[in-house]
Amino acid sequence: MELHQRSNGSVQIVDIDGDLDLYNSFKLKELVNQLVNSKVAGLILNFQDVSYIDSSGVGVLIYTNSLLKTNNTPFRIIQVHGSVRRVIELTKLIGFLPIVDTEEEALKQVSGKS
Amino acid sequence: MNWLLFATKASVVILSFLFALAFRVRVDERHVAPLQYITLLWLFRDFLYLFLPSPAVLFVSDLAVLTGFLIWLRTYTGSRATDRVWYLVGGIASVLAVLDAFGLPVFIAPARLIVWTFAVIYLGTAFMNVSLYNTPGAELVTDTRIVLIGSWVAVGISSLLMGYQDLVLLHLIHAATYLSVWYILLVNFQLVHTMNELTILNLKRQEATLFDFMETLGEAIAERKPIKNILQEVVSTAVRSTEADGGTIWMVQEESGVLRLSAMEGFYPPPFPCPEGTKRKSSAVEEYLWNVQIPIGKTPLGEAVSDAEPIFVKSSDDDERLSANIDKDILYIKSFIAVPLLVEDRVMGILSLVRRAQEAPFSDEDYGHVRTFANHASMTIDNYYTYLEALEKREIEREVNIAADIQEKLVPRSFPKSRRMEIGVYSNSARGVSGDYYDVLKLDDNKLGIVMCDVAGKGVPAALVMVMIHSILRLIASPKRDVAATLTWINRGLSGQIDLDHYATMSYLTIDENDMVLTYSNAAHHPLMLVRNGSGSIEKVDTQGLPVGIERDMVYPQKRVRIQQGDVMVLYTDGIIEAMNPQGEQFTIERLTEVVRAHREGSATELTKAIRSSVEEFVGSARQHDDQTLLVLKAT
Incomplete structure (x- = not known):
């Protein structure tokens, strides 16, 4: 799995490429911690190129959500599809995690808040 | 002049010629050839003088010999436009001297002296202008030029004092100047010897550095030190072993694709323009370096990464890549090396070293040394990454096994x-x-x-x-x-x-x-x-x-x-x-x-x-x- 960082204004967008599983989801957790420490103004995780997630991956999403909520930093997850969406649906987390369809929408919501 | 004296002089010259043939060590053909022609010229003029004992023969041939030395010098420095003045003056003087020999009294002794003075000054300046910095590999010239110039001055002064056809001048002083070619060749021999010793010393030093480095790294890896410490070890070893003033390692950031400073040793002025405010204090420059992000392809460092090719600027004087570092202030760099850290074809980062003293740029050996060293360092760093990954995986698996045992008990x-x-x-x-x-x-x-x-x-x-x-x-x-x-x-x-x-x-x-x-x-x-x-x-x-x-x-x-x-x-x-x-x-x-x-x-x-x-x-x-x-x- 690879994490590609880019920014739109003060919002950080992380494009995740590959599987988010037991062996690498900690990398995402580390990156999120790093971004929170550097006082990021908003975070969007792009799941367009993620086709597999396991429970440790979902765990990191829950962690990220709650960490950013505590820090009052807007957070969105975008482009969740296929089996990744199914896994999140099954665990009834669709409503819990801030998932929106497109980057445009996410940016609008995130920038509006910050 | 008789045959016996000629034979004595001729034997010196012939031996010089043979000596030159034998001593083509290190010095290549184009550097030796002019010296051989000079010996042949001497032989020919002494022979000619037996039948035509005119000062013109001596004078013209001496000018020709000086031209030979000038040509020899130019095999090191490349040709120079100003030499045309020399050829013009020498040519006119030769024609006049020959006319003089045929009875037209246009070129008498004082005129010869003036030409000779001009000759010695012109050649002397040309020889003294050579230095190892502007003309690499010209050690032979710099080591012998004093003796050469001395011999020309001696010839000039003695012909003024003793007259041009004095027997002592002809048979002793001239013969002595013939030995200058011997001298050059002997110095050459000695130089080759010193060079070899230097090379051996250099190789030994390289070997010792690498060995120390591997040993320190081995320890660092065994203690599972963070990668940052390993990089620091790499850069300080590189700085120490090349006697650089400063060195840095920049790693390519996987996520953002820019270069960031990862380790620094000594003082390293950035090889690119930096903000006005940071220019005054070295601590401000360091602070700036730790924060700057270099896009790949930009600045000499970024270029070395995008081209995956090392960069060596021996002297910033004549290289526009270091245009930000030529003012003699805190940012001055004399000599610059940047070597990519390559694994297979992937550039992980870059190791860069600078020397700041005006008179001490990096040598080609230093550059070669850094390249070898960077090769070993990249391999080690890559291995260490692989090792850490394997370790991480093993740790996860070990934990998973413990967890499975707990699960089984529950x-x-x-x-x-x-x-x-x-x-x-x-x-x-x-x-x-x-x-x-x-x-x-x-x-x-x-x-x-x-x-x-x-x-x-x-x-x-x-x-x-x-x-x-x-x-x-x-x-x-x-x-x-x-x-x-x-x-x-x-x-x-x-x-x-x-x-x-x-x-x-x-x-x-x-x-x-x-x-x-x-x-x-x-x-x-x-x-x-x-x-x-x-x-x-x-x-x-x-x-x-x-x-x-x-x-x-x-x-x-x-x-x-x-x-x-x-x-x-x-x-x-x-x-x-x-x-x-x-x-x-x-x-x-x-x-x-x-x-x-x-x-x-x-x-x-x-x-x-x-x-x-x-x-x-x-x-x-x-x-x-x-x-x-x-x-x-x-x-x-």
């Missing part, structure tokens, strides 16, 4: 006896990602409590969640407390206690054997599958709620269902319906439903066996990565 070995319920369980641990946990409790004589649970995350933390659920459940489960409250309490007990990336989906249900009422509450686990006796209709029993461990204030609802004799209830985890065959297809809930429906007449144990063999048949030889757990209840 699940029940046998089930409490029940009057009206049969229980069948199949559980297969995959030592992979998730921890399945199930339990059957006898709450009182008439009540069973059953839990099915799937803990997310990995290793020991996940196993601890499992232990906590097990403990809280054992502590609070009672026939009086209803199912929803039990689940709500478990959630409250877990939330805030565990890392948020660990959570669990779980179902909890009780069955009252007096009135055969099943009460069910679900924290985002798979719904209970209820197959009715007789009709064979299938109901999904489910309630709302997040997994436990996420939201402390979650209140779970519950559902009551009356069950009849012959009804079958199935609880399962992801591993069952996501069991994968070699084609990558999943077992799916549809297949599970199919099997349950087909075998619902059998006992709970038979049904469990049927599902198990169906799953096993489906997956065939494919390796499973998730725990599989299945629990079947049947009302009797």
